[in-house]
Amino acid sequence: MIKLDAINALDRAAFVARLGNIYEHAPWVAEAAHSSAPFSTVAALFAALAQAVCNASDAQRLALIAGHPELGDKLALAKPLTTESQSEQQGAGLDQLSGAEFDIFTRLNRAYRDKFAFPFIICVRRHSKDSILAGFQKRLEHDRETEIQAALTEIDRIAALRVGGLVAADATLKLDGQVSTHVLDTHGGTPAVGVAISLHELSRLAPPRLIARSLSNADGRTDPPLIAGKPVPIGQYEMRFEMGPYFAARGIASAEPPFLATVPVRFGVADPEAHYHVPLLVTPWSYTTYRGR
Amino acid sequence: MIKLDAINALDRAAFVARLGNIYEHAPWVAEAAHSSAPFSTVAALFAALAQAVCNASDAQRLALIAGHPELGDKLALAKPLTTESQSEQQGAGLDQLSGAEFDIFTRLNRAYRDKFAFPFIICVRRHSKDSILAGFQKRLEHDRETEIQAALTEIDRIAALRVGGLVAADATLKLDGQVSTHVLDTHGGTPAVGVAISLHELSRLAPPRLIARSLSNADGRTDPPLIAGKPVPIGQYEMRFEMGPYFAARGIASAEPPFLATVPVRFGVADPEAHYHVPLLVTPWSYTTYRGR
Amino acid sequence: MIKLDAINALDRAAFVARLGNIYEHAPWVAEAAHSSAPFSTVAALFAALAQAVCNASDAQRLALIAGHPELGDKLALAKPLTTESQSEQQGAGLDQLSGAEFDIFTRLNRAYRDKFAFPFIICVRRHSKDSILAGFQKRLEHDRETEIQAALTEIDRIAALRVGGLVAADATLKLDGQVSTHVLDTHGGTPAVGVAISLHELSRLAPPRLIARSLSNADGRTDPPLIAGKPVPIGQYEMRFEMGPYFAARGIASAEPPFLATVPVRFGVADPEAHYHVPLLVTPWSYTTYRGR
């Protein structure tokens, strides 16, 4: 991480060397943005970069779009892929596609390129595999003008996250979401301490994938939150609370099996930069959950 | 189904012909019980049969136990199996064992017989595959005397269900449990009508198995209940409520994906003759569930 | 209560003798309705009476309106008041007005008569004192034509309830509402048995008025419902559940005072013919309530 001051101290060449890959294969964006230096906030830095794209010609923008790699296309690995692209595509599990999934992605990539003559671009860190597929299907129905705009929006999102990853944040650039919980034992009237909690990403194509696991602390919360410090990928999730062992450890008489053992709470994330607080108020015989804050 | 009056009108030979298989391969039970005819209730009829087993010698009781088929043992199909046994073993899916499951059951059957010198007997209609396995593991640790009693208890339960299936019920013999639900839309303040609801049996060995599906009626309930008119097999269940389409159809604005789409409620059944009422109070952003009545 | 068959068997004179007071001081309504006899349902009987009012001349309808007593006007007791009117006005406590209340009602009655030249008519059995006052204030702003219609609507409602009180019901005439509850102990996972429950009518003018009290039965419900078999007066209510003694009797350790002792649930009734089911799911540390069915 570099401090903003250090960025501001760079001359044009050094600035372009540092930020030339924020927009994929388009150092001209950093070059143009440098004219607006110094930047008072990280958000101002990003805004200057994004403005440079706005100010460019249609042809430059099309070239920017065309310069992006194809999504999840293993064959694309032969092409020069920026290090940034590589690590981002790991996030949604695009580097671990099954054969069937690979076929689907390959077919969709081809259909998209056939229709629009540029690759399908999506900010992978804001998505799960399922929401990328849903995005493909929805965007394939658009016209070309709409998709040029969509691609530029996604490119800006990718760039914003890259800026956030490069320059020490100052809270002006809101890039992070959060998934958190809070377990209240309304049988005992206390926070539920020591409950095993896990978070799974659900998929129509594959079995649930474990994303995070934790034990509730003395306050009934997980520390840190289950997801924090990054966007929460758009998708379906299931939080699981192991209430059986918790209540058994408190000596609460129960038949075998108990009425409640694993409590699953399934929820969708549509806004990667939002806070999804999903508490559980629970007794051995009941529970309440909701989207809180 | 025969009426109790008709049973009471039978002479000893006809009575034994009709009820000789209530206790597996043991027509002597019916023969002894006939002395207590006529019976004022179905429960009295069952009690007379059970008493005949009590009055028998230890040797007779051991023979009764030994006369039962081995559980889920396909090889056993070669042996004379009463029609009653056949249809009962279908219930828990014991006629659809995978190769791995078959191996497990075969190994456990053998271990049990090796230890106790009689077959493992369990009232299959009160159990899921998982709870049968749990029962095997627990009962293998017992001593022989305990297991003779356990086997006789299970034989009585099997007999009670056979009596209930043969003679038109009169509510004196409580053999049925129930799984039901009630969906209240606390966003609109009305019953939730037309919600797709499904009930699945969970298993450690196999994927969830769909048991029942229904649509909630004008009252927010399913009609009939999801399980009724028979014991609810001991085990783990998941009820699923498709709330996404329900709220979408009511025009409630939602992001994509919505916060709540499929709501799963997982619960354990320990008492097959009990009523498990599992309601859902639900908005697009919250829900409450509990064991009700 | 008379059976509908008996009503149908009456000749015109006897019919008018029996039903002449259904519409206050207007035996001509019954006389006209008799032409439609026999009636297949109680609803058909009421419809014939209401139709007779519709068919009458404007002058007859105005006379019908003018023939009604003034509401809560103790001075009016000197005038000939039908027995039906007398018992109806007791319902909302209009026979127990404080001096201040009496002054308010007198002033409103006078203002209404001054503006419209006929008395304020409202179906008292569907209202609380507070909602009558709210009705006065709202209706005083109307024009005369609107109020003639409002008065006739109320007169029909009064008549419908009188028909329902005279003739044995047959479920075709829906006149009753209901207030009921169901207490679930989600600490113990059972219905809450033996909970003291009371229902109070709230008022802006006076302290809460106890309307019903009961103990929850083995099912956690009150038997009969707190209000049933009549309209639920429009107004504000508070249901109170004495959970302190209930949980103490179950030996649940608690500080003094306990977190929850009396649980008040306050709710409004806007539809007197509806079912207000107000359950409580409760532990010593939490509760949920909702409008159920």
Place this chain on the structure above:
Amino acid sequence: MIKLDAINALDRAAFVARLGNIYEHAPWVAEAAHSSAPFSTVAALFAALAQAVCNASDAQRLALIAGHPELGDKLALAKPLTTESQSEQQGAGLDQLSGAEFDIFTRLNRAYRDKFAFPFIICVRRHSKDSILAGFQKRLEHDRETEIQAALTEIDRIAALRVGGLVAADATLKLDGQVSTHVLDTHGGTPAVGVAISLHELSRLAPPRLIARSLSNADGRTDPPLIAGKPVPIGQYEMRFEMGPYFAARGIASAEPPFLATVPVRFGVADPEAHYHVPLLVTPWSYTTYRGR
């Protein structure tokens, strides 16, 4: 407020001048405690004072007890009452007793003094009028030895609060409780912003007394909490949430009156130094409340 450093810098005479009234009319306590100076924490300062009482003779302790004013005794105002006592007795409304209440307190004070030969002492800031009365009744049944201990415990509590009020706190002396809330609108899936919330102290002797009122902020909380920075008096409370105007302002269609308008939540406080977090999850048709954290 003085800083602890400044206290530590005082010589014995100045120390006694400053802290001589921490224990009522007993400067000898401060004098003895000064030997332990300097104090590393405020808790250590309080502990030294309390230890001085422990180290004193029985006669000194009895004199300390006897030196306290009688509770709520207006006649006592003629006696020399420390300023500390005066402001403390205002807290529970003991300076606003009705005639009937005054009689009750006078009678109880007399009964207590008759039995034990010293005044009834209770840390008023930890109590409501009702819990003081309950304390009187319970403690009148004790024997003298028990009451001497009870009086000394209360005197220590009074002293601890006086120390906390005199010396800038350093979190080592836990004297404060809290009452807070959080309103979640589970109809809209957001915090409920702008809800009018009030907190009332309930009493068996008098009408509810308004203690605090607030509007929920953008987070659905009140800022500051309804009670904070002092003990929460033991007693019964009612929090009221004005949900009618809130939902009406959001354009949610409702009958008149709405099902939920004012939502009262009644709860007891037994531990004045605890945090009572009482959230509300609410729709126009339902709500959930619980003791949270």
